Amino acid sequence: MDKKIKAVSLISGGLDSLLSTKLILDQGIHVEGINFFTGFCVEGHTHAIRKKKSNKPKRNNALWVAEKLGIKLHIIDVVEEYRDILLNPKHGYGKNMNPCLDCKSFMVKKAKQWVLENNFDFIITGEVVGQRPMSQRKETMPIVQAQSGAGDLLLRPLCGKHLPATKAEIKGWVRHEKLLDFSGRTRKPQMALAKKYGFEDYATPAGGCCFLTNKQYSDKLVDMWQARGNRDYQLDDLMLLKVGRHIRPNQRFKMIIAREEGEVKFLRGYRSQYTHLYPTSCNGPLTLIDGKFNQQDLILAAKILARYSQVRDADSVDVEVKLDSGIMQTLSVEPFSNDEIKKEWRV
Numbered sequence: 001m002d003k004k005i006k007a008v009s010l011i012s013g014g015l016d017s018l019l020s021t022k023l024i025l026d027q028g029i030h031v032e033g034i035n036f037f038t039g040f041c042v043e044g045h046t047h048a049i050r051k052k053k054s055n056k057p058k059r060n061n062a063l064w065v066a067e068k069l070g071i072k073l074h075i076i077d078v079v080e081e082y083r084d085i086l087l088n089p090k091h092g093y094g095k096n097m098n099p100c101l102d103c104k105s106f107m108v109k110k111a112k113q114w115v116l117e118n119n120f121d122f123i124i125t126g127e128v129v130g131q132r133p134m135s136q137r138k139e140t141m142p143i144v145q146a147q148s149g150a151g152d153l154l155l156r157p158l159c160g161k162h163l164p165a166t167k168a169e170i171k172g173w174v175r176h177e178k179l180l181d182f183s184g185r186t187r188k189p190q191m192a193l194a195k196k197y198g199f200e201d202y203a204t205p206a207g208g209c210c211f212l213t214n215k216q217y218s219d220k221l222v223d224m225w226q227a228r229g230n231r232d233y234q235l236d237d238l239m240l241l242k243v244g245r246h247i248r249p250n251q252r253f254k255m256i257i258a259r260e261e262g263e264v265k266f267l268r269g270y271r272s273q274y275t276h277l278y279p280t281s282c283n284g285p286l287t288l289i290d291g292k293f294n295q296q297d298l299i300l301a302a303k304i305l306a307r308y309s310q311v312r313d314a315d316s317v318d319v320e321v322k323l324d325s326g327i328m329q330t331l332s333v334e335p336f337s338n339d340e341i342k343k344e345w346r347v
Contacts, residue, residue, distance in 0.1 A: 005173045006030040007155070008115055009124035010107060011073060012209040013061025015190050015202050016126030016158060021069055022197060023157040024124055027174055031124065033073040034114060035062040036107050038082040039238045040211045049243060050262040061203045068199065078110065079235055086212070087231055091134075091143070096218035098210060100135040101143060108148035115153065122153045122168045129159045129183045138162070158182045158190070211242060220246055223347045227251055227291060236270070240288070243267065245308070246347040249300055253291030254347065257308055274324055277305050281318035284309025299331060306335035 009021040011033035025031050066073035085106050089099030104127075111123045127136050135144065141163070145154050152167040160169070160179030168174040182189050187205035194202060203209075211217040220241045225231045227248070243266055245257040258264040264286045267276075274288040277298075287305050289298075298321055306317035317335055322328045 004030055005168075006032070006120040007122050007124050007168070008111055008118075008120050009033050009071075010111055010126070011035050011062045011065050012126070013063075013065055013203055014126065014209055015187065015194060015199075015205045016128060016131075018065045018068065018126075018199060018202060019190055019193055019197075020124055020126040020157040021065070021071070023178070023180070024155070024174065025069060025071070027178060029173065031069075031071055032120075033062070033066050033069075033071050034111055035073060035075045036078045036082075036110060037075060038103075038210070039079040039235050040082075040086075042209050042211060049266045050260060061209075065202075074114070076110070076114075078106075081110075082106070083233075090147075094134045094213065096213055096215050097221055098134070098212040098218075100132060100213075101140055102147075103210075104135045105144045105147035108144055108150045108154060112148060112150045112153060121173065122155055122166065123150055124155050124157060126158060127156045129162050131183075131185055217241060220347050223248060223254075227254065236273075240270070240290075244288075247304060247341075247345045248347050249304065249342075249345050250297070253289055253293040253297055253301070255301055255304060256288040256290065257305065258285040258287070271322070272324075275322065277302060277319050277321050279306060279309040279311075279317050280320050280330070281316075282309050282311045282314065284311075284317075299333060302331045302333045303336045304341060306333055307337070307341060309335070311335055 007024055007029050009017060009031050011017045011021065021031055021033065063073060085099055085102050089102040091101040094100050108123060108125065115123060127141065129136065129138050129141065134140070145151055155166045155168050155174065156163060158180050159182050160176065161181035162183060165176060169176045190205055224237065224241065240256060243256070243263050245259055246254060247257065248254040256267065258267050267286050267288055270288055274290060276289065277287045278284065284305065285308055287301070289301060302319040302321070305319055309317055311317050315334065316332045319331045319333060320328065321331060
């Protein structure tokens, strides 16, 4: 009997990976998905934590794509392996802290390892020529193949007609004429194809699946490194950068102030690890303190927290402080005004 041809598809949760996988499934290939968890993934975090758009079901878009396609999805933790990609990218960063070219090469390399270990035949990605300024240019796409070692095992169905034939096409597993010729940054062809397939409620086509492409997140990451004097990080650090309002009154400490009820509940899980403050004379947000601070810093933090509390014309607000050592104290402070919260404090 003929061997069943099998492919693994990199599933980010976006529209491109949904469509590229569907195209190959329609050619009778057995496809399974793979999703690499780096710690910087958008999926399953802030939109699940916050109560914003609470009427919309919370979901992991990669799992949603796999469910829509009826395929198995393998989620693989690469947090520690990814550390070197972020800190020492051979090809540098994009507009923010995104090492996109090295990142794509790393993920395709990991996918190739998975293919060899699981007796699969080739790799699918949702890349489109000219869509991303760093990793998806015609001159950089061969770099991904070379640096990952995937070579002609890598098939990009959405733009395959613009690229040299891959092993899957040469062997006749995939029909070249059924691949597409998408190019450029517009998502209109993808949206039209999704409509043809009947796919609705998919993730925002140009949204991306990595926080490192986000300027605000990247600024918070760099600020954390500068304050600590090194570029080390733990998974909890990455999670906390995604949540709350971050304010750094000075280099000694930073405040992480919950913006709404969902974030309050999330930050409660870190109370035993951080000094934290909350108002007791009025409603207000839970706040974590990250760094080394003195008593004057705590008073300053209490005044800032009072500004973000639901105080109504009170001369002072009582703020309870619980140090990470377990010692508690109560501060009665005058709330800062909007003008007193300096712009440069906001990370």
